[in-house]
Amino acid sequence: MTEASPLRALNRDVSLGLADDAVRGISPLALAIHRFLLWLRSPRPYLMIVGFTLFIGFWYLAVEVWKLPRFSEMPGPTEVVREWFSRNPTYGLSVFTPEYYLHIWVSTRRVAIAFFLATAIGVPLGLFLGWSERFKQYVFPVFELLRPVPPLAWVPLAIVMFKGSETPIIFLTFLASFYATALNTMLGVESIDVSYTRAASCLGATRWQVFRHVIVPGAMPFIFTGLQISVGVAWFSLVAGEMVSGQYGLGYVINTSYTMVRYPTIVIGMITLGIVGYVTSAAVRFVGDHLMQWRTRELALGGDR
């Protein structure tokens, strides 16, 4: 009918321009390597090194060279590093003592349990809060009233409610994570363009299918933002919990080192917290990138959306 139309030629061209094999065969690992190489070639790693050098240099000068008044009691970086990597640490904790790893393991385990509980409860709750107006009207006011209560305020009740020292700490760690996850998930559902749900119902999807194929994946970017915040605040409230009760864990290390005047060990505990916290956060981001390849590709390869 329209064989003469110039459109035919145009139609064929579309496939050529866009079906690039390099684009299609991209894996998360390849992307990670690609990003790392880009990062190495950018000025960022070198600026980062400069930043660290300045920070540690100031610490060194302030404590060990200038001996500034506020810093007189503080351990200097050489002292901390010597203690941290000592085979025979003065205060009993270094990378060569098994207790060091026991503390890391106990804290990580608590965070992991709390984080998974918070995710398992927070994500479904957030999805339903965003999906059902009625459900939100019942639950959200209570949620918003409890949310500003800081985890530390829950300490007495947590100890009364749960036996032992392990469960109260996990409960406290769980709380802040749970709020972050549930709230972000809800916002994620609410951020979904109504066109998507309408399109799905046009195409004959049932309400449940809309939930499964539109609401859940549509909220995914927000959910993972929430989970990254959630991991962060989990470490936050974990340390608070461990300082109050418990026998192991990095928060416990910091607190007991303070009372027993083992100052270098305090700093070892703090640096370790920073590193472990960063690693867990990166792991969540990695899982997110893996599950949301559509988004990773869109951002990496620049669709014009």
Next chain:
Amino acid sequence: MSAQPATARSYSAVPAQPLRKGGVRIADVVKVYGTSEAGILAVDHCTFDVPPGEITVVVGPSGCGKTTLLNAIAGFHSISSGNIYLDDELLCGPRKLKAQPGPDRIVVFQNGALFPWKTNIENVTFGPIMQGLLSRAEAYEKARDMMADAGLRGIEHNYPGEMSSGVRRRVEIVRALMNDPKILLLDEPYRALDSLTKSVMHEALLEVFYKNRVTIFFITHDLEEAIFLGHRVVIMTTRPCRPKKILDIDIPHPRDYSVLTTKRFREFMDETAAAVHEEALKAFAAGEKER
């Protein structure tokens, strides 16, 4: 195709012949947003036909209520009174103010609504798989054929976000056609595109139409687009929306872009431009009053 004389007809003239596949009859439809006392009248006793197997383009100023009409046909919104029929079957009326959305009337959205988390082929196969009409393998085979037919070979496993917006619209139209709809409802689908892409998209849409003969209900505020595409052009008044002028465009199909420079096309433009401009001015004045 009937080449009717290009006379403006009164909107109340309802043709007597029975409707065929994909014909929509909008009969005395009223839509009031909010309460009946303090509401906004969006659609005011609107009556016209969308003939089956043809392209009907509704033109009106932005915010005039034409999308309200489309949403009522699609089943996203209720109407306040009147009736809408699809092939003589009641979609919505006084007893059932909101139609049930379904795969016989598929909307192509203004900003596009391909699911960005699904690949192009997962998007295209979404309808039949959700409805359980085809197995995954069957749906994929059909989708591959249809996409190849539309010049979209080789992008099956890309995500929509990796495509240009023109390609995304075409994938979206294939997704709609997979369901063998009676009518396609296009809500200013090319609004966000640049004019070069737009002209390619117009011809692509016409090609799809010539191949499938699916009824098309197309909303736009672009008069040139309307006359180029439509068998019938319905010019709407500004809010509340009501047909001001209905034209049957007798430029023969198949059309391509050479039509734009013909004398007949210019005559249609001249005939309608005044009417559209008048409504645009009214809409502008109304906007100023609201501020």
